[in-house]
Amino acid sequence: xxxxxxxxxxxxxxxxxxxxxxxxxxxxxxxxxxxxxxxxxxxxxxxxxxxxxxxxxxxxxxxxxxxxxxxxxxxxxxxxxxxxxxxxxxxxxxx
Ligand code: FES
Numbered sequence: 106x107x108x109x110x111x112x113x114x115x116x117x118x119x120x121x122x123x124x125x126x127x128x129x130x131x132x133x134x135x136x137x138x139x140x141x142x143x144x145x146x147x148x149x150x151x152x153x154x155x156x157x158x159x160x161x162x163x164x165x166x167x168x169x170x171x172x173x174x175x176x177x178x179x180x181x182x183x184x185x186x187x188x189x190x191x192x193x194x195x196x197x198x199x200x
Pocket of ligand 1: 142143144145146147148149150151152153154163164165166
């Protein structure tokens with residue numbers, strides 16, 4: 106298990122999940138925010154789309170590792186530029 110802390114809908118949250126848990130299941134199962142839907146599960150249909158740092162993201166295919174990567178960036182730089190975000194997030198192979 107891994108503790109993950111992030112902000113969703115303007116609210117700071119923390120959950121303990123397996124590191125390979127897709128963001129969709131963190132949102133639906135752990136946070137009980139069921140507005141985000143499961144469709145195909147393979148990043149094709151868009152039913153699970155959320156905004157991650159302002160970018161539309163298919164949450165069914167995003168591992169929590171990306172959340173950890175984004176959280177680390179925001180701790181160091183609370184207002185990163187788009188180029189800084191892209192540079193920082195490109196280090197995640199699971200992306
Ligand atoms: S469930 Fe279809 S894109 Fe995520």
